[in-house]
Amino acid sequence: MKKARVIKLISNQYTILMGDFITLAKPMGKLRLKTSPIVGDFVRVEQLEEHWVIQDVCERENQLTRPTIANVDQALVVTSLVRPDFSETLLDRQLFLIMYENIKPVICITKRDLVAAYDPVFDVVDDYIQSGYHVLLTGFGYDVREIKEVLRDKITVLTGQSGAGKSALLNRLDASFQIKTQETSRALNRGRHTTRHVELHPVASGWVADTPGFSALSFEHIDKRRLSEVIIDFQPYLAQCRFRDCVHINEPGCAVKEAVSDNKISEIRYQNYVDVCTLIDEG
Numbered sequence: 001m002k003k004a005r006v007i008k009l010i011s012n013q014y015t016i017l018m019g020d021f022i023t024l025a026k027p028m029g030k031l032r033l034k035t036s037p038i039v040g041d042f043v044r045v046e047q048l049e050e051h052w053v054i055q056d057v058c059e060r061e062n063q064l065t066r067p068t069i070a071n072v073d074q075a076l077v078v079t080s081l082v083r084p085d086f087s088e089t090l091l092d093r094q095l096f097l098i099m100y101e102n103i104k105p106v107i108c109i110t111k112r113d114l115v116a117a118y119d120p121v122f123d124v125v126d127d128y129i130q131s132g133y134h135v136l137l138t139g140f141g142y143d144v145r146e147i148k149e150v151l152r153d154k155i156t157v158l159t160g161q162s163g164a165g166k167s168a169l170l171n172r173l174d175a176s177f178q179i180k181t182q183e184t185s186r187a188l189n190r191g192r193h194t195t196r197h198v199e200l201h202p203v204a205s206g207w208v209a210d211t212p213g214f215s216a217l218s219f220e221h222i223d224k225r226r227l228s229e230v231i232i233d234f235q236p237y238l239a240q241c242r243f244r245d246c247v248h249i250n251e252p253g254c255a256v257k258e259a260v261s262d263n264k265i266s267e268i269r270y271q272n273y274v275d276v277c278t279l280i281d282e283g
């Protein structure tokens with residue numbers, strides 16, 4: 001058997017990469033294959049007559065469900081300043097889910113060319129920089145050197161809502177890509193995505209996955225305490241809470257709440273955390 005990596009999945013058709021060789025593969029019958037392979041998976045394959053067959057899925061280092069991808073080094077959370085408008089609630093929810101899976105988020109803000117230099121939206125962007133997030137700003141007419149540096153030698157997944165500019169960014173990173181993009185208003189009005197599948201593309205000696213924008217984010221599987229531990233804004237204060245199982249909402253002696261009132265933790269991030277906890281409680 002040979003080891004390969006799944007780089008594309010459409011319907012039940014897998015594209016795999018073995019060394020430099022790219023080919024199609026079929027998964028083994030359902031009952032024999034314990035886990036369905038997803039993009040990013042390392043799989044063991046065998047050639048049966050003309051076809052390559054996936055026999056086994058190697059253990060995953062990490063996994064995201066929206067978008068569905070495994071074994072990534074980092075996530076580039078693509079967020080536009082306008083069209084669609086910048087939303088901290090949406091951005092924070094994505095960041096929370098990504099950090100929960102032990103994946104490093106990098107925020108990539110697009111459409112800078114559509115916004116005046118002193119627009120108030122940049123105060124919100126600054127809030128993330130102050131909080132310790134890695135933030136990249138880009139737009140049409142801006143060079144992509146810094147973004148390429150971040151992508152170099154890594155497996156990166158692009159996430160972000162429909163119209164944020166994920167596919168357009170990939171096209172700018174490599175002029176030979178001609179991935180379909182679509183006007184935001186049209187894409188959103190019809191409630192459908194331009195990109196329909198997850199696919200890893202070679203960029204800057206690494207691989208970058210384009211994905212369809214999410215339509216809804218789910219927090220069903222999230223444990224509140226663990227969530228509070230992965231939010232980088234909270235991390236310096238966690239050890240100082242009076243109670244070890246503090247979820248930083250109603251407990252007395254909570255160092256996180258204290259840091260929020262001292263303006264050391266972004267109030268918006270904290271509020272978005274509390275709102276997600278409410279969602280989890282409501283099931």
Ligand SMILES: Nc1nc2c(ncn2[C@@H]2O[C@H](COP(=O)(O)OP(=O)(O)OP(=O)(O)O)[C@@H](O)[C@H]2O)c(=O)[nH]1
Pocket residue numbers: 110111112113114138139140160161162163164165166167168169180181182183184187192193194195196211212213214
């Ligand atoms: N002016 C400007 N337009 C942009 C920028 N990035 C993307 N766009 C436009 O925004 C629209 C949506 O971009 P896409 O790349 O299709 O968005 P997407 O995130 O891939 O969307 P889905 O595939 O539906 O998830 C397209 O019309 C792009 O040309 C940017 O930085 N500046």
Ligand SMILES: [Mg+2]
Pocket residue numbers: 166167168180181194195210211212213
């Ligand atoms: Mg797209």
Ligand SMILES: [Zn+2]
Pocket residue numbers: 241242246247248249251253254255256257
């Ligand atoms: Zn606390």
